[in-house]
Amino acid sequence: MTDGRTTAVAFHNVSKSFGAKQVLRDVSFDVRAGEALCILGRSGTGKSVTLKLIISLLKPDQGEIWIEQDEITCLKAPELSRVRRKMGFLFQYAALFDSLTLYENLALPLHRLTDKSPEEIDFVIDRVLGQIGLAGDKRKMPSELSGGMRKRAGLARAVVLEPRILLADEPSSGLDRITASEIDALLLEQKAQHNAALIVVTHDVRGARRVGDRIAVLDRGTLIAYGTAEEIDQSENEIARELIRSDGNGD
């Protein structure tokens, strides 16, 4: 606990390998409720793996991962399911269920994980889609949506259960600058509304500066810098400095 805010996510000395390739080495950080952490780094440095470890789609080889009061690396399926309900995940390509309409994509978690009536589910979906700017598209199939709309729809599904921790994997990848800014604004809006902890993996330095209260820089699986954008600007690590001062979005 620091400055009165609870720790939402804590990574303690986490390492992860796939076969002979080590993708994370002894990584530690924490994110508090209401705080946004952006994880920056080049491709293949373990950024997306970090998010998948947080939501326990992957298990670490070493280290501890805390989600609020739960250490999740040893949890069994039912407890894991309870912990995952605290989190929403925006996937890089949205990962919408392509056999379901946008409405059904959002209704699935509400229908299965809450005891809301169909009318209440309708109300929640209309509200969330309205906030996200997709109010008129709920009967559309994912294949009928543009890239930006798919990202918005993925975000709508990630926030429909009002998670306390919101994870976003490359929210701006494949989008033009304006649409990317809109997605960033929506992420910040969700964070503010629910006092959620927000963890964003990105290549986009502008987006990271805009969204992140703090920034973690990963290089070849190692956390080489961690702090505010200004602190990383002054970092002793040359790669971190170079990365945070680069302007383009790395797509």
Add this chain to the structure above:
Amino acid sequence: MSNVFEIAGDVSLFGYRAITSLFRRPLEGEEIGRQLAEVGSKSLPLIIPAGFALGAVLTLHTRSALVTFGATAWIPTVQAFAFFLEIGPLVTALLVAGRVGSGIGAVLSNMRATEQIDAIESLSVDSFKFLVVPRIVACTVALPILTLFLDFSGLLGGFLSEYAASRLSFHLYISQSFASFEWSNFYPPTLKTAVFGFAIGTISSFLGYTTNQGAQGVGRAATRSVVISSLLIIVLDVLLIKLIFFIFPESAL
């Protein structure tokens, strides 16, 4: 060779997990219904014409052989036995392996490649229970029903072929078909088709659900689903006939 045993072990464990998951809540009735419609009703346009054509062709061949012995009256009986005992279950299973097995393999591997399965897990939904179990149940339940459709469409094709040759009445054809039939002849092959359905559902789901080769794995999972399911069906057919004759000796005429 050890790799084959390893895969066989993994598939067996996968099937066992599906059976044990089936009775855990939520029961996924809605999803099972959706998959039953997908496997069942959408396979009928393939199954019925195939059965009809096979029935007509089989009667033509049988007639030319039985005419020599003056035994054309046995054509309906031969046709019924051939379809209900062997042709129906085997051909239906092979057709379903081609149509449905490839579909399941492709859909699940595509969902894996596009992170849809990860998305289901991230929503606290058991993806195995939600995606795999309904598909295996649907294949297991639908195959015996589809087999009956193929059997009866085969009989109809056989009748029309025989009617064209001898003007045999439909009533006489049907009564001749089932004159020597007993229930004990009927339920072992039906049970066999449920085993075929379980095998198709399990193998194609296993190959789709466990793929980790991205987009490239989608085509591979679809092809391997058909090839391995078809081979296994033929091998299982031999083993199950032996087992049926052992458990139901009256079936071994």
